[in-house]
Amino acid sequence: MELVKHNDELQRRIELLDVTADLQLAKELMELHQAKCAACQEDRLRCATRPACKDRNFLNALIEIGVEVIDLPDFCYSQNVEQIRRLVLEKKGRRMIDRRLPIKDLLQSLGVSSIRHFTTKYKKEWDNFASVHEGNLMLVTGDGLLFRFDFTRGIVTVNPSKDRIRSYNIFKLYCDLFSERYQVNMTVKDVTQNWWILSLTVDDSDAAAVKALQKGDLAESFDAIYRTESEGKVQIQVEVLLDTDAKYLESEDLSELFVKASKLCK
Incomplete structure (x- = not known):
């Protein structure tokens, strides 16, 4: 386990103060966690069942910033791989x-040789299978699971819930996936670079449910939700406006929206 040599990768993600200060903070964090990880892994039962960092968040962070597998806390990492394997299989x-997991390690743990093998195999085995692919990003869902493959970085995220959607291309990709998964007809439009409109076609028989959607907690994740009629079709129009760097939409909010919309469809 060699974490300190990856100070630079962590520093680039922090971006809090100036480069020198951030690098010092990154170095101190890595040193503290390296000691914490070493102590945690000495007690293998604890590491397997109650790791020192909740939900293996520090391991997750190391994978996210690109730390090589050889430098990761090895027993903790092996538990992470095994837990994901058992969940899927x-x-x-x-x-x-x-x-998070390197794509090659996910495929190896599942006994598949490639992404094509992965999608071909689980398309036959999983209920509600759906997949979309654009550029270096691929989303796959089925059997209650969701995978986000980032081929540029070689990382897959299993069940991305807090994935921050900051670009129209990723927004559209998730919409395409959930539209197929939940069988909801929809269109998306980028009015401007940071103003997007999602139109969901629903049944008009449950006006109260549409109003409940407009007034529920989920509505707080979007800038506007309203009902329209066009060419004999009833639609729920959903607006997303990312007007600051700090504002973003999360994948779980979009998924929940499609789940609720699917209940309003014939």
Whole structure:
């Protein structure tokens, strides 16, 4: 386990103060966590069942910033791989969200040789299978699971719940996936670079449910939700406006929106 040599990668993600200060902070954080990880892994039962960092968040962060597998805390990493394998293949263990893994290690743990093999195999085996692919990003869902493959970085996120959607292309990709998964007809439009409109075609028979959607907690994740009629079709129009760098939409909000919309469809 060699973490300190990856100070630079962490520093680039921090971006809090100036480069020198951020690098010092990154160095101190890595040193503290390297000691914490070493102590945690000495007690293998604890590391396997109650790791020192909740939900293996520090391991997740190391994978996210690109730390090589050889430098990761090895026993903790092996537990992470095994837990994901059991979740996918055996449906055992508690549900995990936002777990990261190098793509090659996910494929190896599942006994598949390539992404094509992965999609071909699970398209036959999983209920409600759907996949979309654009550029270096691929989303796959089925059997209650969701995978986000980032081929540029070689990382897959299992059950991305807090994936921050800051670009129209990723927004559209998620919409395409959820439209196929939940069988909801929809269109998306980028009015401007940071103003997008999602139109969901629904049944008009449940006006109260549409109003409940407009007034529910989920509505706070979007800038506007309203009902329209066009060419004999009833639609729910959903607006997203990312007007600051700090504002973003999360994948779980978009998924929940499609789940609710699917209940309003014939």
